[in-house]
Amino acid sequence: MGFTVAIDGPAASGKGTISKAVAAHFGFAHLDTGLLYRAVGLRVLNGVEPVEAAQTLRAEDLDADDLRTAPVAQAASKAAAIPDVRAALVDFQRAFAMRSGGAVLDGRDIGTVICADAPVKLFVTASDAVRGERRYLELAGKGEDVTRDGVLADLRQRDARDSERATAPLVAAKDALVLDTSEMSIEEAVAKAVAVIEGRMGERD
Template sequence: MSFTIAIDGPAAAGKGTISKAIAAHFGFAHLDTGLLYRAVGRHTLQGLDPVEAAHALTAEELDQGDLRTAEIAQAASKVAVIPEVRAALVDFQRAFSRRAGGAVLDGRDIGTVICPNADVKLFVTASAEVRAERRFLELEEKGADVTRGQVLADVRERDARDSERSTAPMKPADDAALLDTSELSINAALAKAIEIIEQVQHTAR
């Protein structure tokens, strides 16, 4: 029996951390769909055509540890606006969402495009300033040479690109529960998300 949880939201809102924790809590498989676009973005930085890279992508590439750099994040955001790239990756994501035992997928268009019939849809967000501060501290810890102003500008630029693209723009699904983490700890946000999911499971019984 499958149970699909779709989690969307902008960069650094906490959706990745929340998604992984939800998957662990319920014993579901987890897919960070942003890694698909990061893997394609990395290929384009190496000079490959983005559409060809998307068609040739394998699951093994998602386990390679260098996909979380700021450069690859920007490349991922740029290839994500290409309709042919998105189309090439749709089947991969939908197949994952239907796996027996339950699945949690997080990204930008899971509830609106990839899994419009998901059992639960969450849109995890936070203010641009809060998200930029989180990302800045993350990058600073890794030794990156960036300023708070640069990171905030990057966050706003990425938000605009993700929400204004013509194909599958980032937006909450009409039936998504909104989870604003601006003033919530990860534990508090996770508790709220679990409560929403358990309510749906209880109603479905």
């Protein structure tokens, strides 16, 4: 039985960066489950019906160049609200979580749905203003034609859709540690996450 770390949170909260760093620290496999939905979203933008896009998703679809664009993020959020899309991707995520060498999964429903029994659950968040600025700098750095106000509006729209959907809404698991990164450096946030995980691993020894 592997050791699973479930990390949830809204866009640009820092959960992806923390997840990658935690996985590297412990030598665990890492899965950004948002990429699954982004890959589905990209296929939808290319004309594939959402459920079919999820059911026929291929590993190479996760390597597409356009997965991190704003239009794909919005398409992914819309597709993720469809129960049959989520159902099509659940088995893949749960199988990944059971890897014998340990696994870190980050997304929006990992601690509540995908890995509800995970020994460590983190909910990473930050203020709207901080998250909006982070995402603006990320997109602008890639040369995308974006504005701070537009990025923040998109972020809030996506937050609302993810939090209000009927199936697997974005919400902190009752037993998750909430990690607010608004005033934290990356190093501080990672150190806090590592300390929590080490504590739980110690309890299981």
